[in-house]
Amino acid sequence: MTSRAFIASLAFMAATGSALAADPIRIGVPVGLSGANSVVAPSVVQSAELAVEEINAKGGVLGRPLALDVADDGSGAAGAQKAFDALVFQKKVNVLISMETSAARNAGLPIVARGKTPFIYTSFYEGKSCSPYLYVNAWVPEQQVPPIVDYFNKEKKASKYFLIGSDYAFGRGMLAFTKAYIEKTGGKVLGEEYLPMDGSDWTSIISKLKASGADAIITSTAGGAPNVTLTKQLRAAGVSLPYGNLAVDEGTAKSMGADAADIYISASYVTGIDSAANKAFLAAMGKKFGADLKTPNDLSVPEYEGVYAYKAAVEKAGGTDPQKVLAALSEVAVDGPRGTIKMDKQRHAPLTMYLGQVQADGSVKVIQSFSNVDPGAQCPPKS
Amino acid sequence: MLTIALDAITTAALLFIISSGLLIVFGVMKIINFAHAAFVTVGAYAALVGARLALPWVLILPLAFATGAACGALTETTIVRRLYRRPLDAILATWGLGTVIGQVITLIFGREVQFVQAPITGTAYFLGIDYSAYRIAMIAAAIIVAVVFTGLLNGTRLGLSTRAVIMNEMLAQGLGVDSARVRLVTFVIGSGLAALSGALITPLSSVDPNMGLPWLISAFMLVMVSGGSLLTLAVSSLVLGGLQVVVSTFVNPILGGLTIAICAAVVLRIRPEGFARA
Amino acid sequence: MPEARQFGQTGAASIDFSAGLRITVLALLVVGSIVLAPLLLDTYTTNILIRAFFVAIAAITVDIVWGYCGTLTFGQSAFFGIGVYALAIIFTEYGFGSWQALLGIATAIIAAATVAALTGWLSFYPGSTPLYASIVSLVVPIVLVQILYSGGTFTGSSSGLVGFESFDLEVENWFRLAGLSLAAVATIALIIMRSDTGRLLKALRDNDERCTYLGVDTSRYRIIVLVLTAIVASLAGFGYAAFGGVAAPENASFTFGTRLIIMVALGGRGTIVGAIVGALGIEVASAYLSRSLPYI
Numbered sequence: 036m037t038s039r040a041f042i043a044s045l046a047f048m049a050a051t052g053s054a055l056a057a058d059p060i061r062i063g064v065p066v067g068l069s070g071a072n073s074v075v076a077p078s079v080v081q082s083a084e085l086a087v088e089e090i091n092a093k094g095g096v097l098g099r100p101l102a103l104d105v106a107d108d109g110s111g112a113a114g115a116q117k118a119f120d121a122l123v124f125q126k127k128v129n130v131l132i133s134m135e136t137s138a139a140r141n142a143g144l145p146i147v148a149r150g151k152t153p154f155i156y157t158s159f160y161e162g163k164s165c166s167p168y169l170y171v172n173a174w175v176p177e178q179q180v181p182p183i184v185d186y187f188n189k190e191k192k193a194s195k196y197f198l199i200g201s202d203y204a205f206g207r208g209m210l211a212f213t214k215a216y217i218e219k220t221g222g223k224v225l226g227e228e229y230l231p232m233d234g235s236d237w238t239s240i241i242s243k244l245k246a247s248g249a250d251a252i253i254t255s256t257a258g259g260a261p262n263v264t265l266t267k268q269l270r271a272a273g274v275s276l277p278y279g280n281l282a283v284d285e286g287t288a289k290s291m292g293a294d295a296a297d298i299y300i301s302a303s304y305v306t307g308i309d310s311a312a313n314k315a316f317l318a319a320m321g322k323k324f325g326a327d328l329k330t331p332n333d334l335s336v337p338e339y340e341g342v343y344a345y346k347a348a349v350e351k352a353g354g355t356d357p358q359k360v361l362a363a364l365s366e367v368a369v370d371g372p373r374g375t376i377k378m379d380k381q382r383h384a385p386l387t388m389y390l391g392q393v394q395a396d397g398s399v400k401v402i403q404s405f406s407n408v409d410p411g412a413q414c415p416p417k418s
Numbered sequence: 419m420l421t422i423a424l425d426a427i428t429t430a431a432l433l434f435i436i437s438s439g440l441l442i443v444f445g446v447m448k449i450i451n452f453a454h455a456a457f458v459t460v461g462a463y464a465a466l467v468g469a470r471l472a473l474p475w476v477l478i479l480p481l482a483f484a485t486g487a488a489c490g491a492l493t494e495t496t497i498v499r500r501l502y503r504r505p506l507d508a509i510l511a512t513w514g515l516g517t518v519i520g521q522v523i524t525l526i527f528g529r530e531v532q533f534v535q536a537p538i539t540g541t542a543y544f545l546g547i548d549y550s551a552y553r554i555a556m557i558a559a560a561i562i563v564a565v566v567f568t569g570l571l572n573g574t575r576l577g578l579s580t581r582a583v584i585m586n587e588m589l590a591q592g593l594g595v596d597s598a599r600v601r602l603v604t605f606v607i608g609s610g611l612a613a614l615s616g617a618l619i620t621p622l623s624s625v626d627p628n629m630g631l632p633w634l635i636s637a638f639m640l641v642m643v644s645g646g647s648l649l650t651l652a653v654s655s656l657v658l659g660g661l662q663v664v665v666s667t668f669v670n671p672i673l674g675g676l677t678i679a680i681c682a683a684v685v686l687r688i689r690p691e692g693f694a695r696a
Numbered sequence: 697m698p699e700a701r702q703f704g705q706t707g708a709a710s711i712d713f714s715a716g717l718r719i720t721v722l723a724l725l726v727v728g729s730i731v732l733a734p735l736l737l738d739t740y741t742t743n744i745l746i747r748a749f750f751v752a753i754a755a756i757t758v759d760i761v762w763g764y765c766g767t768l769t770f771g772q773s774a775f776f777g778i779g780v781y782a783l784a785i786i787f788t789e790y791g792f793g794s795w796q797a798l799l800g801i802a803t804a805i806i807a808a809a810t811v812a813a814l815t816g817w818l819s820f821y822p823g824s825t826p827l828y829a830s831i832v833s834l835v836v837p838i839v840l841v842q843i844l845y846s847g848g849t850f851t852g853s854s855s856g857l858v859g860f861e862s863f864d865l866e867v868e869n870w871f872r873l874a875g876l877s878l879a880a881v882a883t884i885a886l887i888i889m890r891s892d893t894g895r896l897l898k899a900l901r902d903n904d905e906r907c908t909y910l911g912v913d914t915s916r917y918r919i920i921v922l923v924l925t926a927i928v929a930s931l932a933g934f935g936y937a938a939f940g941g942v943a944a945p946e947n948a949s950f951t952f953g954t955r956l957i958i959m960v961a962l963g964g965r966g967t968i969v970g971a972i973v974g975a976l977g978i979e980v981a982s983a984y985l986s987r988s989l990p991y992i
Contacts (some may be wrong), residue, residue, distance in 0.1 A: 450827075505827055506768045506826060506827070506830060509768065509830065510768075510957065510958075510961065513954060514958075635834070635835075635838055638831075638834075639831075639835070642828075642831060670846050672842050672845050672846035673842065673843075673846055675842060676838070676839055676842045676843075679835045679838055679839060680835070680839060683818060683831070683832055683835050684818075686828060686831075687818050687821070
């Protein structure tokens with residue numbers, strides 16, 4: 036009899052105990068572990084892991100710990116379909132926070148809508164993606180392109196541009212905006228050439244560039260391999276025109292070594308940002324990952340801030356109900372390595388942008404900075 | 419104009435180097451080695467390792483060749499040897515092997531894109547224009563490869579045995595030629611050549627686990643069109659490679675990548691022996 | 697157990713009735729389970745299976761061309777891709793509606809048949825070798841993918857096409873539709889392959905020369921088989937895109953074509969059921985494995 040009572044009380048304690056060890060809030064991270072984004076994906080995952088660890092150490096969100104579910108989207112549409120399906124319908128995550136190629140993002144949005152899951156997109160992209168479930172805390176062309184073009188126009192006296200890109204939504208979207216902006220500021224675009232995302236032979240495009248007589252290049256390729264092959268082949272062909280790269284991150288630039296010297300980039304994050312928040316972030320990353328640390332960059336830091344934005348939104352909404360969280364996301368502000376960020380402009384965020392020049396040793400020297408650049412009207416409400 | 423011509427010749431040189439290994443294997447063994455792309459990748463990674471160990475390029479190239487040769491020896495003895503009479507199954511088996519090699523490379527080196535510094539950087543002033551010095555060096559490399567292997571084929575006993583096996587294996591065996599050994603040596607040399615070409619193309623492109631694949635199809639079609647002779651391979655590389663560059667420049671780089679495949683398929687339909695002298 | 701053959705019975709069109717009856721009964725059982733299954737499975741598994749069913753249809757076509765006719769073909773993925781993009785392009789350009797759907801189906805069929813006829817002409821002529829036919833089948837998806845890449849915003853290039861409106865069915869009904877289509881294709885294939893037509897195809901596979909000596913026009917039969925299987929594969933692709941809402945170049949690539957071959961090889965070449973087992977097995981396994989081992 037006593038033993039039965041004992042067992043019963045044990046069971047009772049176990050039941051209440053497991054209710055207290057609350058069930059975790061699941062964050063889905065579909066990211067390009069293979070394919071074009073495989074170079075930056077590890078840094079993105081690291082940022083997410085640090086954010087989750089820090090938040091859990093302080094008691095989680097509303098008493099519940101955060102848990103990460105990483106899935107490989109193959110950096111493309113077909114893989115993204117599978118990854119999003121798995122995360123939304125099998126793992127039943129509460130939110131998706133990740134960066135991806137535009138191909139993957141576009142393929143995943145219908146699944147996000149079907150599963151009614153909030154999606155915080157932490158990658159810069161070509162703009163105008165307006166699902167009610169999608170929030171963006173990274174830059175769009177309205178924020179990134181003007182610094183480079185203005186600088187080339189003014190300081191490098193450039194007026195004839197040649198545009199090169201990868202043939203997909205991001206490459207074409209960025210260069211379309213760039214072309215419009217160049218023409219608006221009085222320049223001319225002499226050529227606009229594209230290769231498919233996995234193309235690696237830029238020979239004929241480079242020959243066309245040299246023949247065109249352009250005095251500046253602006254490129255928008257997919258991250259990783261296309262950036263590398265294009266830069267290497269440009270340098271091998273002796274091209275030393277002012278070169279603005281809309282899609283390279285510090286980590287890739289650093290490993291390109293001397294070939295990357297003199298490339299101009301415009302980003303919302305560089306490791307050299309002189310703020311207490313950034314220094315604390317870098318120190319924490321270094322401590323957690325040590326020698327395995329992948330350089331934090333403009334694609335991975337927004338991931339860190341995205342997790343914190345979700346935490347703030349859940350706390351404000353008082354729970355993980357998707358509709359309430361979506362409403363709260365436009366009202367919460369996060370203080371992170373990039374400053375204070377609030378996604379209140381039609382689900383996009385005003386950001387501080389830095390114009391940098393890659394040095395011979397791969398580091399980025401900040402030439403100018405612009406605070407609070409508006410993303411423009413990305414998703415005008417249908418009137 | 420000259421730029422395009424140089425583009426065409428250097429592209430042809432690259433294609434020749436990559437295809438030569440495949441040709442030697444196909445000519446002797448009449449099977450298509452779909453693991454060729456993986457061997458190219460292995461060579462590129464061997465070059466990466468060599469570069470990390472700060473070896474001079476004079477040593478990196480033989481290192482790549484040796485690594486490829488070793489992989490080839492292993493492949494031939496374990497897999498290919500059983501599939502001589504079944505060319506279609508050989509395609510499947512070598513394709514599977516190629517996938518496995520790709521995954522092993524990913525496991526060891528990770529998926530990231532890596533870079534190898536070119537031994538010759540910058541441009542050279544060549545016939546009046548500035549052109550990539552490394553690409554011009556490729557022409558020299560292709561010529562060296564062609565000369566060395568033609569020499570091997572025509573000037574050595576092994577070459578004699580190989581030519582006998584290419585012409586008629588049964589008769590050669592009947593005359594006492596150890597065709598099994600010839601096949602092994604040929605496969606080893608072919609794989610070594612593949613790896614060497616992988617090392618040679620690294621300065622022009624990135625090094626990642628799937629880098630060999632785009633070249634595989636073009637090399638494959640060139641080999642089919644060339645029958646068994648290195649000379650015809652050189653000619654077809656020039657003709658088809660040149661066509662590719664012309665189409666890429668004047669029409670569309672994407673369609674340019676297709677020219678070799680389409681032209682080769684049509685040529686083979688009209689003349690199944692390809693460009694080789696009947 | 698050899699089936700009784702009446703002396704004098706000729707013609708590829710005669711169908712063996714007792715085997716056909718057995719197969720039909722089996723198919724009815726399968727149909728029953730397909731109709732009931734969605735009530736028992738969770739959404740994720742249902743999604744995976746729907747896609748796997750359409751892929752399995754494509755695998756059956758590979759089995760017919762390879763297992764029964766003897767041509768190792770990498771190209772069925774191209775026909776699948778034609779179906780995928782026919783739907784995606786028409787729905788993107790013209791929106792969704794019944795005439796657009798009919799136009800899509802017609803385009804899928806006509807385009808696939810044309811490409812297959814051309815491929816067949818290129819691959820199967822007196823004196824061609826199986827190796828050459830395989831090579832041509834390898835080139836077709838590569839060419840198609842490159843054409844897709846060069847299509848700019850019309851084909852979506854590397855990104856593919858998304859966001860087009862498609863048939864609005866409940867997931868359960870998609871499952872039934874896909875499953876029943878697979879069962880229908882499998883049944884028809886099994887019946888045909890066990891008939892004289894099937895024997896003819898196997899004869900083509902086993903000894904092409906002897907068939908020619910016996911007066912069979914091997915090239916014509918091979919081309920006809922290719923065209924018919926291409927149409928089936930294209931319709932499978934059409935269904936796949938209709939369900940998934942995404943068209944990507946990977947759906948037409950030769951890598952996908954190679955996966956189809958592996959599915960057939962693993963499941964059992966020359967048996968229709970083997971192709972289905974291989975396809976379903978690989979599709980489901982890779983979905984679940986990539987969940988637990990995302991880094992590989």
